[in-house]
Amino acid sequence: MSKWRLRCEKCSSERVLDLGFNLYEFKKVYLYCPRCQENTPHVVQGVEAPEAVQA
Numbered sequence: 082m083s084k085w086r087l088r089c090e091k092c093s094s095e096r097v098l099d100l101g102f103n104l105y106e107f108k109k110v111y112l113y114c115p116r117c118q119e120n121t122p123h124v125v126q127g128v129e130a131p132e133a134v135q136a
């Protein structure tokens with residue numbers, strides 16, 4: 082599971098979602114935004130606290 086940081090394109094609010102699939106293949110995903118109270122396009126900003134990354 083990865084925590085993905087997403088930003089609503091409509092109201093610009095950010096949220097973090099636990100999702101089991103790779104969002105890097107998507108530029109945008111349609112999700113329900115509690116603030117807009119409707120499904121809006123969300124921009125994928127990146128992974129929050131990736132566990133697998135160790136340099």
Ligand SMILES: [Zn+2]
Pocket residue numbers: 089090091092093094114115116117118121
């Ligand atoms: Zn919104």
